[in-house]
Amino acid sequence: MSKLKLGMVGGGQGAFIGSVHRIASRIDDHYELVAGSLASNPEVAHSSAKELGIAEDRSYSTYLEMAEKESNIENGIDVVAIVTPNHLHYPIAEAFIMKGIHVICDKPLTHNLEDAEKFFECVKNSSALFALTHNYTGYPMVRQAREMCHNGSIGKLRVIQVEYAQDWLTLPIENEGQKQASWRTDPSKAGMGGSIGDIGSHAFNLVDFITGAKLTELCADISSFVEGRKNDDNAHVLLRYENGVKGMLWSSQVAPGNENALKIRIYGDKGGLEWEQENPNYLRVDIFGEAKKIIRRAGNETIDVAGRVTRIPPGHPEGYLEGFANIYSDFAKQIIAFKKNQKIEDELLLVPSIEDGLKGVKFISKVVESGLGGSKWLKF
Amino acid sequence: MSKLKLGMVGGGQGAFIGSVHRIASRIDDHYELVAGSLASNPEVAHSSAKELGIAEDRSYSTYLEMAEKESNIENGIDVVAIVTPNHLHYPIAEAFIMKGIHVICDKPLTHNLEDAEKFFECVKNSSALFALTHNYTGYPMVRQAREMCHNGSIGKLRVIQVEYAQDWLTLPIENEGQKQASWRTDPSKAGMGGSIGDIGSHAFNLVDFITGAKLTELCADISSFVEGRKNDDNAHVLLRYENGVKGMLWSSQVAPGNENALKIRIYGDKGGLEWEQENPNYLRVDIFGEAKKIIRRAGNETIDVAGRVTRIPPGHPEGYLEGFANIYSDFAKQIIAFKKNQKIEDELLLVPSIEDGLKGVKFISKVVESGLGGSKWLKF
């Protein structure tokens, strides 16, 4: 199998998520990074490209040049990974999509709803494939949880508790030039959502992915605890889903001791499920009336849908990069099928889509609207 | 030291919390159970009394008779424990208080706000001492958490996450004659709060006890997932405290896998604390920028206020009954001081008071009001 040719926009020296994307693309060996426009500063872009072994003539100063040239050369890139701050996702994606190049884009989709809607139309009106790296859906035990929700293991859904807490913005580090903090707390780059955009959107997406429940209303109380911070650094959201399902979502980047604490608990009338991103190899399952069970990745009582996305035996822990790689690898399978004009099998559709992206931005937007507007209930 | 003479109303055969009170009263040997009106059915009352070694002539058919007689005999009871369903707390307490007998009462204080206010006045206008068994405040590591909040260890308070989840009402067992379920889901006995009254009130009280933060507003979404159930079996509440502190409270009795999962997390601008009732001997402490610490009951880095209420060395776990006993024992010290006309030392004032009781009923009442009234924000 020959590898897909991958390009990258963003992700140069000093960035965080770009390197995660690169490792994720390598783990299962479906991609080869061959081109990039790795930073807005051309000098940084080229020196980053050199470090990564990208040929000089395929290191571009601008993404427009890259889209133009890569679509015109033989063996140009099949797919581009967009790993820039949020406000650039849409214009960059559009440039590549117009050239028929597939796109894998970091989340959230965009920094505002208007762009998200344009982005959605752009993808829908093109034949290019699109993937959003809601990477937490790639964890095997998240897949197991989804299947157990869908197959009735926990009965009729009732209550959803989801939270995503971090502590790295406890102090005003954006004022000290920390690059990640600077753009992520800047509404013009990150969008109107602070913690709710950066991580709350992951939490919302995880509920959506696992349960499929349809959000109908929400009520949000958002705060900026650090003086001078423009966006929320803590958000409390009440959720109402179809069929009377109720939920609570907490996102925070000012909760000391929480490194990357994404956690979901789901309760139905027959049982409950619990999963934590920081210990992702375990799914806690409680069937009402039975002892608590811990199902372990690749271990006893795991099901196919989870086994499909693990690489190594039980007890050999997989982590964040492997879960991320599952998104990349499933997307590769979609692209390869597309290139061969093959029908894509259903299970591959677990790749987070443009619909997920639009829904996520709408969620962020509604939370901020509720939060800034007296914390009223809003229809979703 | 001679023991205090204890009477009990409620707690006969088939009851749950009465036996907990009795054990709690014995652990530190400050009380002797000598009288009771243990059930509304006199036959059950007397046979229960016999089982417990209460003399025949001090087993009463009604609490009124008991209050009357015990206040008139030599060596009559010093204090009465009230362990009946909620709607009876106030009339019973009043009867004993009027006779100058001290009262230790189960929570919540009453089944409605009107009674709670009368109860408050009644206690305030009497010289009888009063204690409410918000027993979770008796755990050593809760005392440690309180002190660490108050002494600035975690800085200025920002965010409070509290939850109390159970699963025993997942099915409609109140329809099958389960005695505990029957009265606890009956608004005429339990009051208007279901899960929020039975357990949410403990969660609210725990926040109050540990942080001292003053609640100013709340917004509640309450549900009755089990068909036909009149009171909530799940409540989601957003909380706003003075000084911009934000909180979230979840109470549920339909969350499979949760036995008695009271959990609190508190975040300030310098650190965070986490405590779980099911593993009460541990307090997780995160000072921002330092490694996570686990402070263990009676172990390294525990402070006096916690050491004062432990009995055995670290690693020898104490549990629910010991925490409960701490309330009983502190109350005994109050009573003994009172009898000796001594000033009561400050630290003893950690016994949950009539103010706590009134505040708790007000909380339940406001949550139900918000929940039934379109989940609007209400001033507290």
Place this chain on the structure above:
Amino acid sequence: MSKLKLGMVGGGQGAFIGSVHRIASRIDDHYELVAGSLASNPEVAHSSAKELGIAEDRSYSTYLEMAEKESNIENGIDVVAIVTPNHLHYPIAEAFIMKGIHVICDKPLTHNLEDAEKFFECVKNSSALFALTHNYTGYPMVRQAREMCHNGSIGKLRVIQVEYAQDWLTLPIENEGQKQASWRTDPSKAGMGGSIGDIGSHAFNLVDFITGAKLTELCADISSFVEGRKNDDNAHVLLRYENGVKGMLWSSQVAPGNENALKIRIYGDKGGLEWEQENPNYLRVDIFGEAKKIIRRAGNETIDVAGRVTRIPPGHPEGYLEGFANIYSDFAKQIIAFKKNQKIEDELLLVPSIEDGLKGVKFISKVVESGLGGSKWLKF
């Protein structure tokens, strides 16, 4: 039911285990402490007695006087609790047994094998009942583990891993007058076993209680890491049981971070069990080929034998004192049956016996013999 009259030898001011015995005796209300010879120093003895509400004329200066008098007065004690250093257990017990007074004695039985054998004969030749407080056998989930071993849940036994680690003797505190450390590291009082006697004997007993496996050989490597300490503060023991079962035992009092870490793991050809004293409400169960299960005290899938010794619902943690109380309460039932000339039901025989005591001292003695004799294998 009238309470049993309890006397105590040892356990005065400054002692540790005496107060544990007293609380344990009170929890289920089967005993009333009415007499004592609480310290070797009569002044300490009497002031301790006063503090505990023991009548002046039943506070004795010597245990001999106490045995003599209590056996001759009306309503003299039914049973005596012996909570002195190990070397005094036997002479004291003998004095009371000769008077027909039942004995509940702290472990290990004696400080040497010679005394243990005499003690055994003494009990066997008397009609007095005897209990040894191997209190860890009183935990509900230990009872559950025992039953699951015996009923074939984990199949044919293969491997046993047991350990009991503490850290309180990491430094030479016996040289600084710490009372507990002083006698427990003094061979003339504690016996030849240091950590192996004080805590290793509990570990050995726990294996015996849960599995019933018969030890046939052992090989021990013992150390005294703290300079000048005469007895072991760390012991490593290989164990061979009948039918090819193999085991490992580790006891240590110099393992920093371990407070009271008694832990047992048992493996058969169909499954495994794991229990930890510091979190005693949980039993981890692995049936080969199935997901890991956590059975919780009083919760789903607990069995009668465990339910019998719990007092409160699941999620309301019980601890060390409650487990200890189970030994006291079962022994009370034995004594009451004895007084009524009733046959004692089988299940009551879970009270640790004089046989257990003798076996324990023999174990300590063999470990020390192997450890001091070149760490050779010895027949048990």
Place this chain on the structure above:
Amino acid sequence: MSKLKLGMVGGGQGAFIGSVHRIASRIDDHYELVAGSLASNPEVAHSSAKELGIAEDRSYSTYLEMAEKESNIENGIDVVAIVTPNHLHYPIAEAFIMKGIHVICDKPLTHNLEDAEKFFECVKNSSALFALTHNYTGYPMVRQAREMCHNGSIGKLRVIQVEYAQDWLTLPIENEGQKQASWRTDPSKAGMGGSIGDIGSHAFNLVDFITGAKLTELCADISSFVEGRKNDDNAHVLLRYENGVKGMLWSSQVAPGNENALKIRIYGDKGGLEWEQENPNYLRVDIFGEAKKIIRRAGNETIDVAGRVTRIPPGHPEGYLEGFANIYSDFAKQIIAFKKNQKIEDELLLVPSIEDGLKGVKFISKVVESGLGGSKWLKF
């Protein structure tokens, strides 16, 4: 930086560890797999090669052919990964080393001591570089533990508890054609050690890596619980190290519920450390007299030596593959330095070496010798 050219011997379809090596080699992008002799059956070898994108003319039927050809072509492989059953490690390695090709070899080094000694000489007499994939030493928190042992954080070493338990050989699956079980339980391929060779050697190596303690004597009790199994499936070993340090090692492949439970605890006179492979992002640290600390990978209080081998922020868990990749990447740095004739920096010497390999085989051999010879103490 151009990538190193990697070849592989073994690791074709149906193998386990080969694919782990391949992923590990890709994660940090230092290697490119360009040649292989992937199976003893040429058909399987070639079809495996095709699947992996290895050019047809560089898929070899025998390792001898591969060594010969690759050493003679331009851009032949720099390094070969040997991932066959143990008995083939040495002859294969020798073939490549003789051609000056560097070797990265799975553990244990060989299936017997004789070969191990020859292997050692062979490497020592060549200029080829050698690495052994004792991959667990690659985990960041293992590196942190090592540094904390070496820098005195836990004081003078006293006690080491190490264990490695699995359950996959609980039943006689080697009789049912399970490929991994078949060779790993076959003395002619795996060597005389069963569990002690397959996993116990990792445990021994981990102690060595972290503490640097020198083993002087051991005493082993080994068992084959499954009927007909020739090698041990459970081993209990007492360890004596220089300076009075004592240790215990348990390896088992018949312990139901244990997936890959490698765990080490180390105690000195100032503190203790605890690490578990299944949750590798945490190191538990107990400084005597202080609260328990949990140091998290890349989080607060991690030190450089650990930070050097992590890729992503705290809370984003890394796992087995990332730890394995650290060995590959450090070895790449060694090779690159070698090619440039540069002095290799000290820290790179953490790559497990031929000395480690020889020591490991000697350990296996001594354990088996003791175990089969009456479980006597043997000098190491």
